[in-house]
Amino acid sequence: MLRVPATAGTGEDGRSEVEISIHRPESLSEALRRAWHRAADESPEYANPFLSPEFAAGVGRHRGGARVAVLHEDGEAVGFLPYERNSFGVGRAIGLGLSDCQALVHRPGVTWDTGRLLRACGLSVFEFDHLVGEQRPFTRFVTGTFASPVVDLKAGDGSYAQWLRGAYPGLAKTTLKKERRLGRDLGEMRFVFDERDPAMLRTLMEWKSAQYRRTSRMDRFARPWIVNVVDDLFRVREEHFTGVLSVLYAGDRPVAAHFGPRSRTVFAAWFTTYDPELRYYSPGLVMHLRMAEAAAREGVRVMDLGRGDKEYKDWLKTRELRVGEGFAVRPHPVATAHRLWRRPVRGLRNTVLAHPALREPADRLLKTVGALRTSAGTVQGAGRAAPRTR
Known part of the structure; x- marks a missing residue:
């Protein structure tokens, strides 16, 4: 287990300081897993399976940079942020690109200073794209919010x-x-x-x-x-x-x-x-x-269809949640470089996805390219197979 104690700051209500320890997600103790589940059970917005210690552990067993920051108040574990970190200190929500729900899972009333949190995690930037709405310390870092359709069952x-x-x-x-x-x-x-x-x-x-x-x-x-x-x-x-x-x-x-x-x-x-x-x-x-x-x-009780515009989602959904994407940062050259590199790419993608007049031609083009690639692969495969049948 990797454990790095750190101080994250003091709550506005004058409560004792929040301390942070860093762990491998697959190595969390049973007591910490129970505390994580308890925090999720107390807030419906954290009931999504992508916010569970089991998902974090599954990713952690196959991703060397996976970590969990555990927030402690008065010696009690009250918050959990799973993330991935590379050697340059660039962080991202755990399973970014796979996970359809991201958050710092915490008990009601817990808050944190984002800059000090990132410093404790060894991060200059933390990237997310499916952040749940009730994450106020991250709010100022959100660059866009998007509909995530769900079905009430x-x-x-x-x-x-x-x-x-x-x-x-x-x-x-x-x-x-x-x-x-x-x-x-x-x-x-x-x-x-x-x-x-x-x-x-x-x-x-x-x-x-x-x-x-x-x-x-x-x-x-x-x-x-x-x-x-x-x-x-x-x-x-x-x-x-x-x-x-x-x-x-x-x-x-x-x-x-x-x-x-x-x-x-x-x-x-x-x-x-x-x-x-x-x-x-x-x-x-x-x-x-x-x-x-x-x-x-x-x-x-809820089937989460995930962020994205698809016709079948419009047919099935009963309502929509809002999820955010963005970059939580602290002053650091790596954070500036990462944001300058990633933000234009995201902006272009979101512009295309948000406008049917752009999205539909782009989708048709991708399908045409895919069909040509498949046809070419079939022809090449047939060409390679022929000598073996001689």
Whole structure:
């Protein structure tokens, strides 16, 4: 365990100073994990599984720079900031690019001085892109806020079809029609909310990698550490965190799959993919609806769809949260350089995503490039295969 005591300042109400200790997330003691869970349980905004010690530990086992700053008042652990640090002192929210929810998880009433916090962590800058709204000491560092759609779930007593007609009357008719057609064409429909077959997790990764390549997006599963984190989280089955693999089958054939974490009350939509040969049946949308119904039966109250403008999110959401992105900094040349490098890139991306007139042509271009790349790969593959068959 790495432990570095430091002073973070005094609260405005005159309470004793907050002290900070630094730990590896996978090495937190059981007492600190319980204190983290207690802090999350006391504030609904921290119920997201991405804010749990289990997620931080999963990333920490495969990322050397992962750390957790623990805030102490009167010897009691009252706050937890998971982050990653590189050798230059540049910090980022843990799992940045993967995590759909970020925060310093703390008990009600706890505050901190951000500059002193960064100094205790050895950071000149701390980058975030899904910061929850109730983080006042970070407010002045937020450069933009964005909608993060969620679905408020209500458990139903009847069948899936009854639940769907009650929850989404506008979508029910077409969705059920497509499901029936898929069942007729391939075999009886079957949905498994918590599939434990690791082979299906590999199938999901293969499908998702192919989808990233088709759409010219970064292939997350080409990065070994991400594959390892997902494998790791798949095996976690705790009260406050479970890695859930859900699969939709037609007969014996998997047609869509999703992997994401859940806490006791929040289920995070994370990696959803489907067999591209079956896209005309809208298997991805069917997958989300099946997950929402099953999660509600399991006691989940919110399905977090994550930040981003997607048509299916507009169809499914019941409300929106606001998440922030930005850079918390203290005076330091590295912080200035990092912000000058990263902020224009983010600004351009956000401008494109915020304007349909720009987003749709950009999306079409990416898909065209992906299709050409896939076609070229097929031709090259065929060319390489021919000599072996001679």
